[in-house]
Amino acid sequence: MSSIATTQIIRPARTLQGSLTVPGDKSISHRYAMLAGIAEGTSKLSNFSTGADPHSSLGCMEALGATVVRGADKTVEVTGTAGSFIQPAGALDCGNSGSTMRMLAGLIAPHPHTFTMIGDHSLTMRPMERIRKPLMQMGAKIDLVDGHAPITIHGGPLTAIDFDTPIPSAQVKTAVLFAGLQAEGTTSLSEAVRTRDHSEHALRAFGATLTRTGERLSIAGGQKLKAIEATVPGDLSSAAFFLCAALLFPDSNLVLDSIGMNPTRAALLDVIVALGGRIKVLQVEEHHGEMIGTIQVNVAPGGLKGAEISGALSAQIIDELPVLAAIAPYTRDGITIRDAKELRVKESDRIALVAKNLKAMGAEFTEYEDGLAIPGNQKLHGAVIDSGFDHRIAMAFSVAALRASSENEIQGAEAAAISFPEFFTYLDSLCQC
Ligand code: S3P
Numbered sequence: 418m419s420s421i422a423t424t425q426i427i428r429p430a431r432t433l434q435g436s437l438t439v440p441g442d443k444s445i446s447h448r449y450a451m452l453a454g455i456a457e458g459t460s461k462l463s464n465f466s467t468g469a470d471p472h473s474s475l476g477c478m479e480a481l482g483a484t485v486v487r488g489a490d491k492t493v494e495v496t497g498t499a500g501s502f503i504q505p506a507g508a509l510d511c512g513n514s515g516s517t518m519r520m521l522a523g524l525i526a527p528h529p530h531t532f533t534m535i536g537d538h539s540l541t542m543r544p545m546e547r548i549r550k551p552l553m554q555m556g557a558k559i560d561l562v563d564g565h566a567p568i569t570i571h572g573g574p575l576t577a578i579d580f581d582t583p584i585p586s587a588q589v590k591t592a593v594l595f596a597g598l599q600a601e602g603t604t605s606l607s608e609a610v611r612t613r614d615h616s617e618h619a620l621r622a623f624g625a626t627l628t629r630t631g632e633r634l635s636i637a638g639g640q641k642l643k644a645i646e647a648t649v650p651g652d653l654s655s656a657a658f659f660l661c662a663a664l665l666f667p668d669s670n671l672v673l674d675s676i677g678m679n680p681t682r683a684a685l686l687d688v689i690v691a692l693g694g695r696i697k698v699l700q701v702e703e704h705h706g707e708m709i710g711t712i713q714v715n716v717a718p719g720g721l722k723g724a725e726i727s728g729a730l731s732a733q734i735i736d737e738l739p740v741l742a743a744i745a746p747y748t749r750d751g752i753t754i755r756d757a758k759e760l761r762v763k764e765s766d767r768i769a770l771v772a773k774n775l776k777a778m779g780a781e782f783t784e785y786e787d788g789l790a791i792p793g794n795q796k797l798h799g800a801v802i803d804s805g806f807d808h809r810i811a812m813a814f815s816v817a818a819l820r821a822s823s824e825n826e827i828q829g830a831e832a833a834a835i836s837f838p839e840f841f842t843y844l845d846s847l848c849q850c
Pocket of ligand 1 (some may be wrong): 523
């Protein structure tokens with residue numbers, strides 16, 4: 418992330434109209450970057466995410482011996498290491514990206530080198546014990562500093578394990594699958610709450626065999642991957658900001674092209690419909706196991722109702738909760754979010770920052786350790802918003818600002834570039850004052 422702090426002024430809007438193609442999915446871009454880096458041959462990845470985070474993954478793959486050519490038009494070519502990473506010359510810099518650090522730890526742990534993984538201030542605060550535990554069970558030697566990065570991995574041969582994930586985390590699942598791919602024996606895991614399955618689809622796309630028996634997923638070690646050609650679907654978590662913005666105006670109309678609609682990521686669409694949004698799927702196809710579609714969104718007559726989000730649903734839409742919280746005061750019945758304690762250990766403490774910024778805009782709410790209850794039917798005013806240098810907070814409160822009575826000043830707006838550098842340009846072109 419740039420160290421130059423920028424401020425964006427967001428003025429109240431009247432409607433949101435138009436069509437939008439959002440950048441490639443961040444989660445899928447990470448996985449394609451990493452698997453292309455260990456595969457044999459040259460992978461051609463189109464519509465690769467423009468966000469800084471997946472580019473941290475690409476940078477790490479270069480440090481590990483892969484060749485990366487970043488072409489014009491969001492195309493990236495990665496020539497992989499055919500299963501053998503080199504000893505990097507320096508630390509692997511994961512920037513702001515928890516996905517890079519956690520998933521890459523599993524991918525590199527079986528290699529006979531010493532790796533140091535570092536990140537920025539936010540990443541250095543995030544919990545890493547969750548990946549150390551299963552990888553240590555597999556035989557990896559991993560040093561953390563008080564449960565956090567910097568991480569030192571003394572790589573070497575790993576042995577398969579049977580693992581039950583204690584917290585719903587696709588990043589932890591992926592670390593175990595990536596290590597299992599290279600371990601001795603067959604690794605199996607089961608999840609109490611099924612998380613996004615991009616790793617399973619990506620591993621299969623690169624030629625690996627995974628089997629599922631009921632809730633247990635298994636991967637045999639010693640499998641080699643082959644390069645692919647792939648197009649990354651648009652990022653639904655980035656589109657979420659525009660979907661929620663469209664809900665704020667009775668006559669808005671938004672068309673999203675080539676958007677990822679993987680069922681393990683698309684629960685937000687159900688919440689939007691429950692809130693009173695209308696979603697029309699205009700077209701849908703499948704690519705390397707991922708669903709990609711074109712959807713049209715507007716608001717049903719009667720406007721926005723309310724929602725209660727808890728249990729497994731909170732885990733499934735964890736990245737979309739900040740923007741849902743930000744539009745909650747403008748709904749009729751409000752939005753309650755529970756069972757979302759993980760929000761406190763994301764790029765920032767997202768519950769605390771949502772609370773701080775809602776308060777600044779004059780909203781009433783109750784903060785819980787695991788969520789927020791935000792009544793509806795509130796009028797918010799403009800304020801100075803603290804993004805906490807968290808991309809999703811900067812974008813969520815830019816959306817809340819569209820219905821405030823006066824302009825908002827989003828401080829630390831440059832954080833949006835972590836996942837969606839084009840965000841403010843698109844917001845400007847779609848919103849009419
Ligand atoms: C991600 C999984 C989620 C999500 C993150 C990306 C992924 O994190 O919040 O933005 O790509 O697997 P957890 O797996 O830690 O819940």
